[in-house]
Amino acid sequence: MQIPTLDDMLAARRRIAPHVHNTPVMTSRKLNELVGAQLFLKCENFQKAGAFKARGALNAVLGLSEEQAANGVATHSSGNHGTCLAYAAGRRGIRCTVIMPHTAPQAKKDAVRGYGGSVVECEASTSSREAVFAEVVAATGAEFVHPYNDHRVIAGQATCSAELIDQVEGLDAVVAPIGGGGMISGTCLTLSNLAPNIEIFAAEPEQADDAYRSFKAGHIISDDAPSTIADGLKVPLKPLTWHFVSSYVTDIKTASEQEIIEAMKLIWKWMKIVVEPSSAVPLATIIKNPQPFAGQRVGIIITGGNVDMEKLPWA
Amino acid sequence: MQIPTLDDMLAARRRIAPHVHNTPVMTSRKLNELVGAQLFLKCENFQKAGAFKARGALNAVLGLSEEQAANGVATHSSGNHGTCLAYAAGRRGIRCTVIMPHTAPQAKKDAVRGYGGSVVECEASTSSREAVFAEVVAATGAEFVHPYNDHRVIAGQATCSAELIDQVEGLDAVVAPIGGGGMISGTCLTLSNLAPNIEIFAAEPEQADDAYRSFKAGHIISDDAPSTIADGLKVPLKPLTWHFVSSYVTDIKTASEQEIIEAMKLIWKWMKIVVEPSSAVPLATIIKNPQPFAGQRVGIIITGGNVDMEKLPWA
Incomplete structure (x- = not known):
């Protein structure tokens, strides 16, 4: 098992720079008021091909x-x-x-x-x-090229939070969705090296909460075929991502399908951006558990914007 | 009738600066390929209160x-x-x-x-x-404060294209939706003074084409109660906006309801932004009439993003 390093992330950043967007960070006074924190959304929905991947x-x-x-x-x-x-x-x-x-x-x-x-x-x-x-x-x-249990892939995903901390000073926490754990592992790789004071939270659908249960149990638990509208988050942790999750994540929070849909609508309505259900899970968990973030500066990874417009989850 | 001047626009820009966003300009390779031109979307859907108004x-x-x-x-x-x-x-x-x-x-x-x-x-x-x-x-x-037949309002809307030409060099044309004509008038005010080589096109729903017919007839024609999903564009021209439209607009193009809906979906799908139906009318008319814009650099005013998520026009 080859664990990617900070140097791997830095090499990845140079390698992919000509072909990716340094995506914008967006804010919303309305959402800040709603959760009582300052949210900074790293908008990978604007990334090439519509996702951080x-x-x-x-x-x-x-x-x-x-x-x-x-x-x-x-x-x-x-x-x-x-x-x-x-x-x-x-x-x-x-x-x-x-x-x-x-x-x-x-x-x-x-x-x-x-x-x-x-x-x-x-x-x-x-x-x-x-x-x-x-x-x-x-x-x-x-x-x-495995979707996430691959050191090259994790080093690539790690470039996202490297941009985020260049764009936003003084973050207290970063919240990202967790499925197989590729984005969270990349976030852990970068922040544990470059900004170890920033706490890392993972957000997961209640209906596909295998990472949550793994985190509490101390070993990987995988479910056979969980069902959630956050369809990017159905897959289980693997050894490489478990390494990062078990070493660097502060906590994993979950939200129900209805809470995810509500958070997704809030982002569409107030921020005027199209985000996929998985991207709304962090906001859903923050709305549900605002205490740890009260008054803090919180980065949120908006993972993607690939949505079937004909089948919106609230329609 | 008090016709706003360049000085009025410049004063407006200073006056409102603390309270508005200098909204981003976004581009999409996919949409450029589709229309055979380079499109620059001035994203007033991200403006305060969700609209250029x-x-x-x-x-x-x-x-x-x-x-x-x-x-x-x-x-x-x-x-x-x-x-x-x-x-x-x-x-x-x-x-x-x-x-x-x-x-x-x-x-x-x-x-x-x-x-x-x-x-x-x-x-x-x-x-x-x-x-x-x-x-x-x-x-x-x-x-x-009239929605558009007001010199102060037009001078304010005129600040939008002043930002646009600061953000994008060498535009050949700008296309904006037309209803009562406030945004188009502001665009005419700014461009006729600061960038007179940029052609100005207005885009209107076929089902509320009173500005188109006015333009062809040479005098204001108003309809009683037109019906269109582009509900910001139902109102008629008034003397102040007619002054600008009749003096500075190159042409007015129209699009059907279905064409507007398709353009709206394209913007949501490829650009990952939430725009209201009125904002999609310019793209709809460019897709329908690509010839005048072939190979050109074209600014599009995305007027707003206030959409009822529960009642999307394609749902």
């Missing part, structure tokens, strides 16, 4: 040797990682194959193809996914 | 003498002007009364009250509105 995917793709790159990259993801890996591969001009269940939304398949990637469909089971994935790798020799 | 309202309110201000301000508007006038009055700490038909959406009444304004309800007819408005003014001596 462009950072990790680019770092992995751009760091490949010429020889590795010649065989392309592959992953399994029906979410932002697949789209972002296709974007990253496109920037380097190499092949990208994304394995997705045939039940995945058409919009997700279109997004991968829109960036020049190939979609290979499997059945909606882990065994089918693994079998199909193994076939693809055997046939192409493609490099596997 | 904060500019004109503030300029009117902050320019009042102490004596005038003591009696407060009043207007009739069930749209952004009412909300923005309440915001402006709140900044100065004076009274604001907004006359609205009792049929106006609760959210609009709440928005005015949320900024400290009073709502007085009338029947949904012009005669009732005028009668109730006259009563309010007689009782309070409040200063009437």
Whole structure:
């Protein structure tokens, strides 16, 4: 297990800089009044391909040797990682194959193809996914880029909070959503080295609270198939992300589906930005548990803005 | 009829600066590819109170003498002007009364009250509105701030394109929505003085195309009660705005309701920002008529982001 270091993050920042946005930090007096703290939203919904995952995917793709790159990259993801890996591969001009269940939304398949990637469909089971994935790798020799349990990916995600602390002085805390733990691990990597006084909180849907239960239990607990509108947060922790979560996270807070939807609407309404449900989980947990943040300067990672406009969760 | 001048715009810019955002200009590679031009969106959806109308309202309110201000301000508007006038009055700490038909959406009444304004309800007819408005003014001596046929308001709206040309060099054209013509008039005021080579286009819903027909006919035509989802654009031109439109606008283009909805979805989807239907009319007309803009650098005024999330036009 290769644990990424501060130097890996700094190298990632240089490597991906030409291909990512230094996304803006936005504030809202209305939301500040609502929670009694000063919130600073790092808007990765404005990131290339609509999500922070462009950072990790680019770092992995751009760091490949010429020889590795010649065989392309592959992953399994029906979410932002697949789209972002296709974007990253496109920037380097190499092949990208994304394995997705045939039940995945058409919009997700279109997004991968829109960036020049190939979609290979499997059945909606882990065994089918693994079998199909193994076939693809055997046939192409493609490099596997895991959505989060990968030191290159975590080093890439870590560049987000490096920008945040350049943009906002004197933060007391940062809150980010947690699914597999890639963003939180990157946040831990950067802040534990560069700003160890900033507390790190993770935010998770109640209905997919495996990271919360893992954190309380002291070991990884994974659920089979949790259901939540925050569909980027269904996946379990893995050894590499567990390392960071168990070492550097102050606490994990959860919120219900209704609380997540309400927080999402508040962000859309008051900040005029389109954010996906996962991005609203931090605000939902802060509204639910305002005490630890009272009067503080709190960074929030808005992870992405890829939403199916035809199926909004409150419609 | 007092026609606002460049000096009025410059004075407005100084006067309102502490209370407005210099809103960001956003771009999208996807939208540029779609229309074959470089688009620069001036994002007044991020403006205070969610719309450019904060500019004109503030300029009117902050320019009042102490004596005038003591009696407060009043207007009739069930749209952004009412909300923005309440915001402006709140900044100065004076009274604001907004006359609205009792049929106006609760959210609009709440928005005015949320900024400290009073709502007085009338029947949904012009005669009732005028009668109730006259009563309010007689009782309070409040200063009437018309939503657009007012030199102070136009000078305020004119600050928007002054920012835009500071932010983006070498624009060939600017496209803004047209309803009563306040934003277009302000745009004409600024650009005709400071950047006369930039062509000015107005964009209007087909279903409320009175400005288009006025422009072609050479005199003001007003419709009684047009119906469009771009509800900020239903009102007719008035003498002051007609002066600017007839003198400085290159052309007025129209788009159908469906085209406006499609453009709105494109902006939400690709730019991750919440914009109201009126704001999507310029993009809708550019998609429909791309030829005049081919290869050009085109500014678009995104007028506001106040949308009822529960009633999206495509839902």
